[in-house]
Every structure is written in C-alpha cells, then in structure tokens.
Amino acid sequence: MAVHLSTTTALVTGANRGLGKALVEALLERGAPRVYATARRRETLDDLVARGSGRVVPIELDVTDAAQVATLAGQADDVTLLINNAGVAAHMFGAFGDAAWLEAGRTEFEVNVLGTLAVTQQLAPVLARHGGGAVANVASVASFISFPPAPTYAASKAGTHSITQYARMQLREQGTYVAGVYPGPVDTDMAADLPFEKTSPRDVAHAILDGLEAGQEDILPDPMARQIGAAFHAGPRQLEQPQPASA
Numbered sequence: 001m002a003v004h005l006s007t008t009t010a011l012v013t014g015a016n017r018g019l020g021k022a023l024v025e026a027l028l029e030r031g032a033p034r035v036y037a038t039a040r041r042r043e044t045l046d047d048l049v050a051r052g053s054g055r056v057v058p059i060e061l062d063v064t065d066a067a068q069v070a071t072l073a074g075q076a077d078d079v080t081l082l083i084n085n086a087g088v089a090a091h092m093f094g095a096f097g098d099a100a101w102l103e104a105g106r107t108e109f110e111v112n113v114l115g116t117l118a119v120t121q122q123l124a125p126v127l128a129r130h131g132g133g134a135v136a137n138v139a140s141v142a143s144f145i146s147f148p149p150a151p152t153y154a155a156s157k158a159g160t161h162s163i164t165q166y167a168r169m170q171l172r173e174q175g176t177y178v179a180g181v182y183p184g185p186v187d188t189d190m191a192a193d194l195p196f197e198k199t200s201p202r203d204v205a206h207a208i209l210d211g212l213e214a215g216q217e218d219i220l221p222d223p224m225a226r227q228i229g230a231a232f233h234a235g236p237r238q239l240e241q242p243q244p245a246s247a
C-alpha cells in the first residue's frame with residue numbers, strides 16, 4: 001500500500017512548530033489538496049494558514065484532551081492520512097535516581113503513547129470510510145534502544161512503536177496502511193540541548209513522505225536512523241553500550 005499525495009487529505013498533530021510544521025509544508029509542496037494542521041493553541045497556526053492558499057485548515061487539539069479528540073472525526077471527516085507527530089520530552093539529563101523522571105514519564109506516556117492511540121481510535125472510522133487510508137506514527141530511534149539522557153522519553157517512544165504495531169494489526173482488515181517513523185536527532189526545539197549532528201526538519205519531513213509514497217512500514221528518515229535501525233535488526237544487544245547521561 002502506498003500514499004498518493006496528490007489525492008491525500010492529511011491531518012498532522014503538533015503542526016505549529018518543529019517536524020510537524022515541516023510536514024505540513026512538505027505536504028503542501030508535494031500537492032496534497034488539504035491539510036488539517038492541529039495544535040494546542042490555534043493562533044500558533046496562523047502563519048501556516050496564511051501561507052497555505054486555502055489548503056491548510058487549523059484545528060485546536062491537545063492530544064491528551066479527550067473532549068477535543070472526540071470532536072476530530074466531525075471536523076476532519078475526509079482525512080485519508082493521519083500523521084501522529086505531537087510529542088514531548090518532558091525531562092532530560094538527570095541522574096539515575098532523579099525523582100523528576102517519574103512525573104516526566106507520566107506526561108510523556110500521556111502524549112506520546114496514549115495521545116497517539118486516542119487520535120487514531122477517533123479517526124480510524126473516517127479512514128475506513130475512505131477506503132482505508134494511512135496512519136504514520138512519529139516514534140524515534142529511541143524506540144529501539146534506551147537513551148540515557150531521556151530514559152522515560154525513550155520508554156514512551158518504545159510505547160509509540162508498540163501502539164503502531166497494534167494499529168497495524170487491528171486496522172489491516174479495514175485496509176489501513178500503518179507506518180512507524182523512527183527519526184534520529186532532528187534540528188528542532190526538542191533536540192536543542194542534544195550534542196549530536198541533527199538533520200533538518202525539512203529533510204526529515206520529505207524523507208517521511210518518500211517512505212509513505214513507497215509504502216514502507218518502517219520509515220528511517222535520516223542517516224542516524226538508518227544506522228541504528230540496521231544495528232538493531234542485526235542484534236539489539238550491541239546497542240546497549242554505556243552512554244553519558246548528561247550533556
């Protein structure tokens with residue numbers, strides 16, 4: 001199964017900045033006739049809407065807000081591609097015993113795992129009505145291997161990967177193509193303090209769309225993603241090397 005962008009109506013969560021914004025821009029560039037851009041604060045989408053020539057429809061959405069999620073199918077009843085991009089890394093660079101990991105982990109699981117599931121549950125019937133459609137969940141290379149600077153984020157992204165598998169298994173019968181996206185470091189606010197080489201959000205967004213057009217189920221959209229993905233598939237234990245927990 002593959003996505004044909006020129007006939008796709010997409011919905012992107014967390015679309016006001018970072019990778020989500022780049023995904024909306026890339027979708028527009030590649031001919032998607034309509035893109036629902038969602039964000040926690042609607043006014044943060046004004047710039048995208050102004051540049052979208054009528055093709056960007058803004059929706060206010062906190063993926064952890066059940067009441068807002070429940071209105072989605074009514075507001076976006078022609079969606080054929082859902083991109084669950086909204087995500088949070090609530091704490092980084094603590095010691096092993098840092099009490100802040102626990103609260104951060106709760107937030108990260110709410111957004112990165114349960115938010116992804118809730119939005120997919122809500123839009124799955126819409127996708128089914130339009131022939132199955134597609135779902136792309138933005139996970140991370142940290143889905144494959146823990147990341148000591150952000151261990152609870154990594155655990156939540158392993159959860160995003162698991163929810164992606166669940167959705168793929170359960171939605172196959174209705175014809176929905178479900179892809180997991182596993183980026184390495186991307187040059188956005190989230191990764192600002194990470195001392196790694198980063199890929200631009202624009203390049204990652206286009207690589208994700210390339211993967212969707214090719215019908216890939218595991219999209220590794222940058223060099224580090226491909227390197228860690230290959231090492232993981234060769235033998236996950238070799239990735240378990242001690243790493244510094246602080247920058």
Ligand SMILES: NC(=O)c1ccc[n+]([C@@H]2O[C@H](COP(=O)([O-])OP(=O)(O)OC[C@H]3O[C@@H](n4cnc5c(N)ncnc54)[C@H](OP(=O)(O)O)[C@@H]3O)[C@@H](O)[C@H]2O)c1
Nearest residue numbers: 014018019040062063085086087140185186188189190191
């Ligand atoms: N940057 C990286 O190195 C990297 C690597 C691998 C994967 N990823 C993943 O890529 C995705 C995009 O991240 P990014 O790098 O673009 O980070 P970012 O610049 O921090 O943007 C995060 C986006 O998620 C939104 N968001 C956070 N909590 C939300 C909630 N409860 N409901 C709705 N939206 C919410 C934010 O909205 P507000 O503006 O309202 O906060 C923002 O739009 C995330 O899933 C992230 O985990 C990032």
